[in-house]
Amino acid sequence: xxxxxxxxxxxxxxxxxxxxxxxxxxxxxxxxxxxxxxxxxxxxxxxxxxxxxxxxxxxxxxxxxxxxxxxxxxxxxxxxxxxxxxxxxxxxxxxxxxxxxxxxxxxxxxxxxxxxxxxxxxxxxxxxxxxxxxxxxxxxxxxxxxxxxxxxxxxxxxxxxxxxxxxxxxxxxxxxxxxxxxxxxxxxxxxxxxxxxxxxxxxxxxxxxxxxxxxxxxxxxxxxxxxxxxxxxxxxxxxxxxxxxxxxxxxxxxxxxxxxxxxxxxxxxxxxxxxxxxxxxxxxxxxxxxxxxxxxxxxxxxxxxxxxxxxxxxxxxxxxxxxxxxxxxxxx
Numbered sequence: 001x002x003x004x005x006x007x008x009x010x011x012x013x014x015x016x017x018x019x020x021x022x023x024x025x026x027x028x029x030x031x032x033x034x035x036x037x038x039x040x041x042x043x044x045x046x047x048x049x050x051x052x053x054x055x056x057x058x059x060x061x062x063x064x065x066x067x068x069x070x071x072x073x074x075x076x077x078x079x080x081x082x083x084x085x086x087x088x089x090x091x092x093x094x095x096x097x098x099x100x101x102x103x104x105x106x107x108x109x110x111x112x113x114x115x116x117x118x119x120x121x122x123x124x125x126x127x128x129x130x131x132x133x134x135x136x137x138x139x140x141x142x143x144x145x146x147x148x149x150x151x152x153x154x155x156x157x158x159x160x161x162x163x164x165x166x167x168x169x170x171x172x173x174x175x176x177x178x179x180x181x182x183x184x185x186x187x188x189x190x191x192x193x194x195x196x197x198x199x200x201x202x203x204x205x206x207x208x209x210x211x212x213x214x215x216x217x218x219x220x221x222x223x224x225x226x227x228x229x230x231x232x233x234x235x236x237x238x239x240x241x242x243x244x245x246x247x248x249x250x251x252x253x254x255x256x257x258x259x260x261x262x263x264x265x266x267x268x269x270x271x272x273x274x275x276x277x278x279x280x281x282x283x284x285x286x287x288x289x290x291x292x293x294x295x296x297x298x299x300x301x302x303x304x305x306x307x308x309x310x311x312x313x314x315x316x317x318x319x320x321x322x323x324x325x326x327x328x329x330x331x332x
Contacts, residue, residue, distance in 0.1 A: 006037040019054060022204035024175030030063055031181045032114045032120075036062075039189060041089050048091045049078040052128045055122040072103025075110035075117065082116050083300040089189070092119040097127045100136040100156050110165040113299040114193040118185075121158055121196060122175075124203040125210050132206035139283075144206075155245040156200045159278040159291060163271045169195035170274065171290040174315040175202060176215055180288065187290055193298035198285075200250070214286055225250075225280065227289030232261035233277070238285060240277070244304065248276045250285055266293045 019025045036046065046064040050056035052071035059066025069077045074092045082090040092110075099107045099121050110117060126144065127133040133146035137158065142151040162170045169191040173181040181199065188195035200211045213219045220304045221236040231238040238250045239261035248262065265273065266289075274292040281287065311317075 002291070004042075006043070007035065008034045010043065011036045011063050013061050015059050015060045018057065020203075020205050022202070022208075023054070024124070024199075024201035024203070024300060025058070026202065027175045027178065028120070028122065031050065031178045032185065033062065034178075035182050035185045035240065036064075038186065039089060046089045047078075047081060048093055049074045049081065050093040051095075051103060052129070053095040053098045053122075054203075055093055055095045055129075056098065056203055067131050072098055072101065073106055073230045074098070075103065075106040075115075075119065078117050079110055079113070079115045079299075086116070086300050086304065090117050092117050094119065094121055095128075095135075096121065096123045096125060096156075096158065096290055097135040100158060100161070104136075108161065108165040111162055111165040111194045114166075114168050114296060116192060116193070116298045116300050117194050118188050119194065119196045121198045122201040123158060123198050123199045125155075126203050126207035128203045128206055157278055157281060158196075159281070160275060162198075163278060163292060164194045167196055167292070168193045168294050168296055169290070170198075170278075170292045171196070171237065172198045172200070172286070172288050174200045174211065174214060174288065184290065187293065191293060192301075193296065203238060214288075215285060223285055225285055225287040227266070227277065227287050227291065229266040229290070229293075230262055231264055232258065233264050233287070233331045235285065236259050240287075242281065243295040248280060250280060264289075266290045268292070269294055 002297055008141055043064050048059040048062055048066040050059050050065060051074040056068060056150050059068055070296050074094050078090050078092045125135060126135045127135050132144055134142050134144040134151045136156045138151050139155055140151055159170055159172060169188060171184045173184045188197055202211060225235050225240060227233055237253060238258055239253050240248055241251050241256060241260050242262055243249055271292060277287050277291055287323055
């Protein structure tokens with residue numbers, strides 16, 4: 001049988017895309033649809049699981065299997081699917097509110113267990129679907145409908161949180177940078193285990209321009225600290241250097257030599273290095289690329305190995321005997 005070549009059109013559903021004009025989700029959707037044929041996987045073996053929020057409409061627009069699930073619970077639903085159906089490529093689509101508020105525990109434990117999921121976290125630093133309340137990533141002082149005199153909360157840094165949960169693959173990209181996002185998706189897809197990509201995503205209605213510094217031509221090159229394995233970590237104006245106390249800091253290129261700039265090691269096992277990089281994020285500079293990409297057994301493989309070991313030792317078991325065994329209960 002001849003091999004079928006899929007295209008972006010094959011992964012585009014017939015559903016009308018319903019996001020606000022100018023929403024960064026459009027760009028992310030187009031990039032993902034164009035990337036999916038690269039997987040070389042039949043559409044029926046690709047699944048998108050989402051939670052609740054604007055981003056979570058994503059599964060409707062991709063011509064694959066999918067589920068629009070429960071608020072914050074997409075990682076839990078997707079974990080069950082990935083563990084029991086290792087033949088599938090399972091994506092999780094979530095937002096900063098969905099993943100980091102009500103879904104916080106599901107998010108960190110999926111990463112801790114290293115379940116074989118590709119998690120795309122759309123971070124717009126606001127609740128969009130419910131019309132503009134502050135989210136777990138909104139900056140302190142943020143004026144919103146739920147914080148009329150400014151938010152008092154210290155925001156989550158999703159990258160730092162993921163690294164603290166021992167995530168084996170952690171990256172950051174931007175909605176409008178199709179080339180960079182595609183390269184990051186490619187690396188995440190090749191990774192065996194949990195792969196998180198935080199995507200800075202513009203909400204034109206409730207938080208417009210939040211990431212303009214990192215997207216506009218006159219500031220983008222200076223603001224983005226490009227992280228490429230075995231390459232110096234720098235923007236057009238600043239470089240990352242290691243201080244005598246071991247900490248990382250940003251220094252203008254005019255004040256340092258090229259050999260002083262830190263060479264990126266995305267495969268370093270110790271997560272403290274990647275964590276230190278994640279703390280360089282601020283309103284004027286932000287690292288983009290892959291923070292950490294290390295190999296360790298993923299949860300589904302460990303489960304399958306354990307099941308095989310038990311079956312080899314004790315046999316497949318008998319459900320009927322289990323149901324009528326001494327540990328069963330009779331409800332009257």
